[in-house]
Amino acid sequence: MKYITINNRKVPFEDEKNLLSVIRKAGIDLPTFCYHSELSTYGACRMCVVEDDRGRVFASCSETPRDGMVIYTNTPKLQHHRKLILELLLASHCRDCTTCRENGVCTLQKLARQLGVDDVRFQNTKEQLPKDTSSNCIVIDPNKCILCGDCVRTCEEIQGVGVLNFAHRGSNMRVTPAFGKPMSETDCVGCGQCRVVCPTGAITIKSNVHAVWDLVYDKTKRVVVQIAPAVRVAIGDKFGIP
Amino acid sequence: MQRIDSREMLNELRHQSKQVVENSRCRILICAGTGCLAGGSGEIYDKMCELIAACPDVEVHFGPEIAHGDGPMEVKKSGCHGFCEMGPLMRIEPMGILYTKVSVDDCEEIFESTIKKGELISRLLYKQNGVEYQKQEEIPFYKKQTRLVLENCGHIDAEHIDDALAHDGYQALAKALHEMTPEEVVEQIYESNLRGRGGGGFQTGYKWKQVARQPEKIRYVVCNGDEGDPGAFMDRSIMEGDPHKMIEGMAIAAYAVGAQEGYIYVRAEYPLAINRLKKAIADAMECGLLGDNIMGTDFSFKLHINRGAGAFVCGEGSALTASIEGNRGMPRVKPPRTVEQGLFDKPTVLNNVETYANVPMIVLKGAEWFKGIGPENSPGTKAFALTGSVKNTGLIEVPMGTTLREVIFDIGGGIKNDGEFKAVQIGGPSGGCLMTPHLDINLDFDSLKKMGAMIGSGGLVVMDTNTCMVEVARFFMNFTQNESCGKCVPCREGTKRMLEILERIVAGKGELADLDLLEELAETITETALCGLGKSAALPVMSTLKLFRDEYIEHVVDKKCKSHTCTAMRNYIINPDLCKGCSKCARNCPVSAITGQIKEPFTIDQAKCIKCGACQGNCAFGAIYVE
Ligand SMILES: Cc1cc2nc3c(=O)[nH]c(=O)nc-3n(C[C@H](O)[C@H](O)[C@H](O)COP(=O)(O)O)c2cc1C
Ligand code: SF4
Ligand code: SF4
Numbered sequence: 001m002k003y004i005t006i007n008n009r010k011v012p013f014e015d016e017k018n019l020l021s022v023i024r025k026a027g028i029d030l031p032t033f034c035y036h037s038e039l040s041t042y043g044a045c046r047m048c049v050v051e052d053d054r055g056r057v058f059a060s061c062s063e064t065p066r067d068g069m070v071i072y073t074n075t076p077k078l079q080h081h082r083k084l085i086l087e088l089l090l091a092s093h094c095r096d097c098t099t100c101r102e103n104g105v106c107t108l109q110k111l112a113r114q115l116g117v118d119d120v121r122f123q124n125t126k127e128q129l130p131k132d133t134s135s136n137c138i139v140i141d142p143n144k145c146i147l148c149g150d151c152v153r154t155c156e157e158i159q160g161v162g163v164l165n166f167a168h169r170g171s172n173m174r175v176t177p178a179f180g181k182p183m184s185e186t187d188c189v190g191c192g193q194c195r196v197v198c199p200t201g202a203i204t205i206k207s208n209v210h211a212v213w214d215l216v217y218d219k220t221k222r223v224v225v226q227i228a229p230a231v232r233v234a235i236g237d238k239f240g241i242p
Numbered sequence: 243m244q245r246i247d248s249r250e251m252l253n254e255l256r257h258q259s260k261q262v263v264e265n266s267r268c269r270i271l272i273c274a275g276t277g278c279l280a281g282g283s284g285e286i287y288d289k290m291c292e293l294i295a296a297c298p299d300v301e302v303h304f305g306p307e308i309a310h311g312d313g314p315m316e317v318k319k320s321g322c323h324g325f326c327e328m329g330p331l332m333r334i335e336p337m338g339i340l341y342t343k344v345s346v347d348d349c350e351e352i353f354e355s356t357i358k359k360g361e362l363i364s365r366l367l368y369k370q371n372g373v374e375y376q377k378q379e380e381i382p383f384y385k386k387q388t389r390l391v392l393e394n395c396g397h398i399d400a401e402h403i404d405d406a407l408a409h410d411g412y413q414a415l416a417k418a419l420h421e422m423t424p425e426e427v428v429e430q431i432y433e434s435n436l437r438g439r440g441g442g443g444f445q446t447g448y449k450w451k452q453v454a455r456q457p458e459k460i461r462y463v464v465c466n467g468d469e470g471d472p473g474a475f476m477d478r479s480i481m482e483g484d485p486h487k488m489i490e491g492m493a494i495a496a497y498a499v500g501a502q503e504g505y506i507y508v509r510a511e512y513p514l515a516i517n518r519l520k521k522a523i524a525d526a527m528e529c530g531l532l533g534d535n536i537m538g539t540d541f542s543f544k545l546h547i548n549r550g551a552g553a554f555v556c557g558e559g560s561a562l563t564a565s566i567e568g569n570r571g572m573p574r575v576k577p578p579r580t581v582e583q584g585l586f587d588k589p590t591v592l593n594n595v596e597t598y599a600n601v602p603m604i605v606l607k608g609a610e611w612f613k614g615i616g617p618e619n620s621p622g623t624k625a626f627a628l629t630g631s632v633k634n635t636g637l638i639e640v641p642m643g644t645t646l647r648e649v650i651f652d653i654g655g656g657i658k659n660d661g662e663f664k665a666v667q668i669g670g671p672s673g674g675c676l677m678t679p680h681l682d683i684n685l686d687f688d689s690l691k692k693m694g695a696m697i698g699s700g701g702l703v704v705m706d707t708n709t710c711m712v713e714v715a716r717f718f719m720n721f722t723q724n725e726s727c728g729k730c731v732p733c734r735e736g737t738k739r740m741l742e743i744l745e746r747i748v749a750g751k752g753e754l755a756d757l758d759l760l761e762e763l764a765e766t767i768t769e770t771a772l773c774g775l776g777k778s779a780a781l782p783v784m785s786t787l788k789l790f791r792d793e794y795i796e797h798v799v800d801k802k803c804k805s806h807t808c809t810a811m812r813n814y815i816i817n818p819d820l821c822k823g824c825s826k827c828a829r830n831c832p833v834s835a836i837t838g839q840i841k842e843p844f845t846i847d848q849a850k851c852i853k854c855g856a857c858q859g860n861c862a863f864g865a866i867y868v869e
């Protein structure tokens with residue numbers, strides 16, 4: 001049997017793809033934004049960092065587990081790194097939480113609270129971009145995107161549609177359909193899987209609730225309801241069903 | 243060109259090409275590197291060709307002690323000589339004269355006096371401290387160097403393969419193919435302890451061994467010619483000046499690791515390098531030194547050029563291979579490593595231009611010879627781009643382990659305008675600074691790493707006491723911030739914040755707490771970033787913060803910049819004793835910040851002043867100074 005010593009505890013492992021899986025198997029809750037076991041490993045959020053017995057810090061999602069490794073997941077150094085990374089994310093993130101559709105279920109919000117980020121020392125100096133509301137179902141708000149790339153990989157690797165990708169670089173990087181086209185002009189099938197993986201409110205499902213109410217009360221209309229896949233996904237999402 | 247289908251034929255061609263060189267009555271090599279071309283060396287070349295075409299049989303007289311052949315005169319375009327400061331350069335063989343700062347108008351005189359009569363033109367010769375140097379080799383800038391990789395740069399015609407062949411081009415490949423097994427070649431490179439010149443200093447032979455060991459049989463060799471460091475041009479000079487040396491190195495690598503195809507990744511901002519490489523590859527293909535069944539053996543190797551759009555991050559291995567594949571140039575997580583799954587997911591040898599250019603020498607002269615140069619752990623030479631406030635700027639090559647003092651004061655000739663040395667920035671945006679106490683440090687991978695600096699790709703920026711170190715840090719942070727790919731949070735967001743803080747400090751709006759915040763950010767970015775760009779992005783800031791903390795404090799507490807570099811903190815003052823009250827400054831001030839009575843001393847309203855300096859430039863009496 002192969003073992004890794006995690007936080008002074010010996011944890012057996014077999015053929016786990018990466019160290020993060022071993023850590024999670026041991027019941028340790030390591031926060032992540034960009035890791036999903038069914039997607040390729042992207043390694044961008046750096047929340048999953050761990051420290052080894054020589055003080056080396058590395059991302060556990062992209063480390064091969066090796067027999068005899070000694071690692072720690074919650075040292076003061078790591079806590080500090082994670083907290084600062086979250087602070088940096090929040091600093092460039094639209095913080096209108098109260099009116100955000102994801103308020104209360106947002107992973108970014110949840111982790112910020114969990115890790116005790118109660119002060120952001122930087123101004124949001126990022127260029128504010130318009131929302132893309134062109135599609136009938138998917139709404140993209142770039143100002144809430146943390147660029148974890150989960151939607152990009154889901155659309156490409158799982159759905160095989162490949163509508164979303166990155167454009168520009170550095171702090172100007174953003175997620176967008178090719179050539180900056182609006183969502184309505186892409187091959188998006190409206191499956192809503194990008195919403196399921198998005199850890200923030202950057203991708204939401206368009207709400208037609210008010211329009212429906214209006215029609216329901218329109219005496220001249222006979223109302224027939226048909227539900228799009230994205231709607232089912234949105235409901236499933238709320239109950240944690242993918 | 244004939245097809246070379248055996249080693250004998252290569253030797254025969256070498257012999258023929260050598261004869262042409264040796265028989266030539268006189269060879270005129272005009273530097274056609276990017277720097278000299280910009281200085282007009284293209285026209286000089288045309289003019290010399292014209293002059294010689296007009297009287298091809300001209301008699302040359304160089305004096306009795308200089309032997310020369312009686313074949314045709316040759317005018318050649320060479321690659322960069324390295325002495326860019328003095329360009330356009332012209333070398334005249336067989337005398338070995340180097341003319342500096344040549345212009346088209348000098349050509350006729352050169353032809354009439356130097357070539358026809360052997361008379362030297364004093365104004366075109368290099369002078370230092372009152373001494374005039376006739377021969378290129380005697381100029382201190384060259385004399386103190388050991389030019390092995392750059393041996394041919396400036397001495398051969400970079401656009402014709404014959405010249406490369408005459409200078410032993412492809413001899414090492416012939417030796418490898420005919421006398422050595424691939425394993426022996428790998429072993430020899432491993433033995434030589436050649437370390438990658440692209441910055442990391444990783445052992446080349448070890449990398450080759452790992453690729454050779456992979457079960458997958460389709461393999462690639464890739465050359466990293468991205469050279470993204472601002473101010474670095476070593477790789478460009480090799481690609482422009484001696485492209486065949488690097489191509490030969492790649493072919494040897496391919497033979498050693500069993501690769502069938504290779505890619506050279508060059509930034510599109512290097513059009514000349516790309517053209518020379520294209521020509522060199524086409525020539526080598528045509529005469530059978532690349533392509534199928536090289537020199538009659540069953541080794542085949544094809545080489546492609548890939549132009550990059552000039553992103554610094556594309557110099558990182560996995561971003562580079564992604565870019566060649568046509569994807570976004572963004573580093574990926576490792577494992578798998580490039581040696582296991584690199585280009586097109588196949589085992590890949592990725593080396594730097596200079597690393598490949600070292601390979602032929604090692605194969606020809608042996609690992610022991612190579613280990614005899616420089617220190618044991620970093621053998622060989624290293625090319626550096628010497629720039630900044632030093633008298634002789636340019637491209638130099640010295641044995642590893644040479645001290646900074648030798649480089650700056652012997653080769654570089656000391657500080658420009660007899661200024662005072664302050665620091666040297668080494669390794670570009672991922673490197674650090676060194677000061678006077680470090681002048682006797684040996685330039686090699688390990689010694690520098692210990693000092694918190696790094697050889698990087700070899701940029702050396704010398705700074706005198708007029709340099710503001712905070713501004714230097716801001717400059718490099720601005721570069722890295724712009725060049726970050728944006729993938730991982732610490733680098734994307736962290737460098738942005740560090741830059742904002744540094745911008746605040748140089749604008750005179752910094753606070754003491756900002757220094758702690760800088761350090762805090764630097765630590766997290768360095769420890770958690772995904773790739774080398776982020777991991778080293780904070781180095782210029784950390785090293786200046788460590789060595790020049792007082793300067794930072796002066797900026798944030800006293801709101802002063804000693805060197806007057808940071809405009810926002812300059813105070814323009816009129817010295818009442820020198821001011822004649824002419825009102826010229828007041829008339830030139832764009833914001834009317836200067837007032838006074840004619841013939842009385844004028845004054846500047848600091849609150850209104852936008853620090854443009856127009857007044858100072860306009861005062862005929864030198865009455866305005868900066869505080
Ligand atoms: C951000 C970044 C930029 C780099 N730029 C270059 C470059 O311009 N040229 C280069 O040869 N290596 C560059 N490297 C190093 C390469 O990743 C790689 O280590 C090198 O090409 C390997 O060749 P070597 O072993 O011969 O040095 C860069 C690395 C990083 C992280
Ligand atoms: S939209 Fe959501 S899932 Fe996509 S990159 Fe942004 S934060 Fe990640
Ligand atoms: S460290 Fe910077 S350049 Fe490297 S992956 Fe992260 S964002 Fe991209």
Ligand code: FES
Pocket residue numbers: 032033034035042043044045046047048049059060061062
């Ligand atoms: S989960 Fe490892 S970097 Fe995001």
